[in-house]
Amino acid sequence: MKKRVFIFDLDDTLYKEIDFLKSAYREIAMIIGHPEAFDFMLDSYLYEDNTFKSVIDKYHLKFTVGQLLDIYRNHKPDISLEQDTATTLDALKASGAIMCLLTDGRSLTQRNKIEAFGLNRWFADEDILISEEFGYGKPSIECYQYFLDRYPDAQFTVIGDNPAKDFLTPNKLGWMTICLRPNGQNIHNQNLKVPKEYLAKHKIDNLSQIKRI
Numbered sequence: 153m154k155k156r157v158f159i160f161d162l163d164d165t166l167y168k169e170i171d172f173l174k175s176a177y178r179e180i181a182m183i184i185g186h187p188e189a190f191d192f193m194l195d196s197y198l199y200e201d202n203t204f205k206s207v208i209d210k211y212h213l214k215f216t217v218g219q220l221l222d223i224y225r226n227h228k229p230d231i232s233l234e235q236d237t238a239t240t241l242d243a244l245k246a247s248g249a250i251m252c253l254l255t256d257g258r259s260l261t262q263r264n265k266i267e268a269f270g271l272n273r274w275f276a277d278e279d280i281l282i283s284e285e286f287g288y289g290k291p292s293i294e295c296y297q298y299f300l301d302r303y304p305d306a307q308f309t310v311i312g313d314n315p316a317k318d319f320l321t322p323n324k325l326g327w328m329t330i331c332l333r334p335n336g337q338n339i340h341n342q343n344l345k346v347p348k349e350y351l352a353k354h355k356i357d358n359l360s361q362i363k364r365i
C-alpha cells in the first residue's frame with residue numbers, strides 16, 4: 153500500500169491566526185505597562201485602524217511602530233491547539249500517515265508557534281518547511297518537489313485555507329486538496345473569486361472531517 157502524506161498549512165489551518173494576534177497584543181500591553189491597551193488594540197484591529205500607531209498616540213509611548221511590530225512577530229506566543237485538531241493529528245499519525253508542514257512566513261515567528269503547539273509530536277523536523285528558511289514560498293513547485301523527493305511513491309493530500317496559493321500547484325500535481333472554510337475569525341479573508349484550478353477539490357468546516365475524505 154502507498155504511504156499517505158498529509159501536508160498541512162499552519163496559519164488559519166492548524167489554528168486561527170487571530171489567537172496569535174491576541175497573544176501578541178497581550179504581550180505588547182504588558183510591555184508598555186498598560187494592560188487595558190489589549191482591548192484598545194483589539195478594537196483598533198477590528199476597525200482596521202493602524203493599530204500600533206493608534207496605541208502609540210493614545211498612550212504617548214516612546215516605542216516606534218517598528219518596535220511594536222518586532223514584539224508582535226518575535227514574542228513567544230501563549231497559544232495552543234484546539235483539542236479537535238490534536239485529536240485529528242493523533243488519529244492520522246496512528247493510521248501510519250506522514251505529517252508535513254508547509255508554511256509561508258518568518259523563521260522565528262513560525263518556529264515560536266511550532267514550539268508553542270508542540271508540533272514536533274507529529275511533525276519531524278525534516279518535514280517542516282518555512283518559506284523564509286527554505287527560500288521558496290507557495291505556490292512555488294520547489295516547496296512540493298521537496299516532499300516529492302522525500303516520499304517519491306506516496307499519495308499526497310494538502311490541507312490549507314488560502315485558495316490564492318495553497319492548492320494551485322498540488323492540483324497540477326494531481327494531489328488531493330482540502331480547504332478549511334473560514335469560521336468568520338480568519339485574519340485574511342478567503343478570496344474564492346479565483347480560477348477553478350486554484351480551488352481545493354474538497355471543503356471542510358473542521359479538521360476532524362479530513363477522515364471522511
Ligand SMILES: [Mg+2]
Nearest residue numbers: 161163164313
Ligand atoms: Mg493559511
